[in-house]
Amino acid sequence: MQLTDAQRLDWLRLIRTEGVGPRSFRALINRFGGAAAALEALPALARRQGRPAVLFTQAQAEDEVAALDRIGGRLIAAGEVDYPRLLHRTDAAPPLLALRGAPILNRPAVAVVGSRNASTAGLAFAERLTRGLGESGLTIVSGLARGIDVRAHRASLSTGTVAVMAGGQDRIYPASHAALVDAILGEGGAVLAEMPMGWEPRGRDFPRRNRIISGLSYGTIVVEAARRSGSLITARFALDQNREVFAVPGSPLDPRAEGTNDLIRQGATLVSDVSHVLDVLGPIIEGGPEAEAAPARGGPDLAEQPDFWDEIDLDAYLPNSAPPHAPRGRPDTATDEIGFDPPEPADDRARIIALLGPCPVGTDELARCAGVGARVVQSVLLELELDGRIERHGSGTVSLVSR
Incomplete structure (x- = not known):
């Protein structure tokens, strides 16, 4: 499959329209046969659910494509040759x-x-x-x-x-x-x-x-x-x-x-x-990508989370056309572990301590990861050793003492 420029803009308008995510996008395409027809049908579908249809405009789509082109990018669509098959x-x-x-x-x-x-x-x-x-x-x-x-x-x-x-x-x-x-x-x-x-x-x-x-x-x-x-x-x-x-x-x-x-x-x-x-x-x-995958094993114990996309509910209006539910993810949160990067440690000492753990590491590698000189590392390690916070091992390696 290869979209025309007009089709690509229609796809972009549809997926950028409020209430349309990957699941409802596929359902709409399957039901109406194309993005242009789906865009025409969306206002009526939204009215049945008592919500306004806020369509992504042709001008907005053209502006996004132009902005992406200016930085050397392009849009690839599912099913096109460059889109990842996996x-x-x-x-x-x-x-x-x-x-x-x-x-x-x-x-x-x-x-x-x-x-x-x-x-x-x-x-x-x-x-x-x-x-x-x-x-x-x-x-x-x-x-x-x-x-x-x-x-x-x-x-x-x-x-x-x-x-x-x-x-x-x-x-x-x-x-x-x-x-x-x-x-x-x-x-x-x-x-x-x-x-x-x-x-x-x-x-x-x-x-x-x-x-x-x-x-x-x-x-x-x-x-x-x-x-x-x-x-x-x-x-x-x-x-x-x-x-x-x-x-x-x-x-x-x-x-x-x-x-x-x-x-x-x-x-x-x-x-x-x-x-x-x-x-x-x-x-x-x-x-190859088309080979049958092995059955999935049990995953980590993660609680059920809200959907990523606030999608319009098409099930009542598009029977037998909606694909399976999307995987579930975490809600908005600014924690280190879920998404946002924590701030960089304020000084060399904090950076070196953050890189240490129970596993012995060489001081040269520690200096490289911390982005500091060997003398700085040795000075911080001496201070930590006097405080009883590190243990020295053979071959010049050190580890953090668990407390």
Whole structure:
């Protein structure tokens, strides 16, 4: 399928119209045979439900397409050649995606996600794992967040990475990652967004983004995640989409490992080496996007949450046309674990302490992750040692003493 320019504008108008989300979009297209006809029918449908029809105008659609074109982006529609086939097979797949960069969305991919407040050990392992997976031919998908996401993107720049944004293409979050976006685009990677140009991400937009991250990928790897974690939502989506879930084990003394350890206990594949991922995904990838997926296993214990989209209820008017309900996500919230990045630690000492954990790490790696010199690290470590907060090990490694 290839939309004409006029059809693409109609699709954009329909999905941007108030009360229309991925589920109702598909129902309307199936019922009326096209977006133009659905737009004509919407006012009458809305009146039956006692709500006004606020249609996205032709001028608004043209302005959005022009704004996206000015920054080198374009809209790809579900069913078109560049639209990711794996994502297309999921419930509530976005009808339209804004794409900047190379059309690499149909290469075999794996998602790598994890804590925004990652430890030095977690960052180092994520880099090693991601680089090995990239060198083995897998594209790396992640969410451009601080911590594990950024380390995964940077480690796979030369082999191919896809960044999925929670806001519009012109609203990079956090703004400090604009240079990384430029590097991704410059190295032949891709940047995706579901939301319109100018859209500032809200709390509920991060889970929406997460179902795209897992939907693009044959499997999702979680590296460090607390029990209340946006990374666990990505894992839940992966399970709902019949994709593989992998988890990196961590110290039971580190709260950042509680979520990943729980995933392993619930049946996720333990990962401590690149081969652990390749052994599972190799046969699945050989089957291609159309291969039958394995039955989903039990997911993490997440409570039922409100729908992402405030969609008009079409069931009474469009019988037998509505697709299954979309996955459920978290409501608006500005917590670190669910979406928004926490503020950067105010000083070098706080940054170094945040990177320490129960697992021993080398001082050179600690300095690299903290972005400070070796002398600064040694000074802070001496202060922490005198305070009884760290333990020194062989080969110049240190760990935080659990209290």
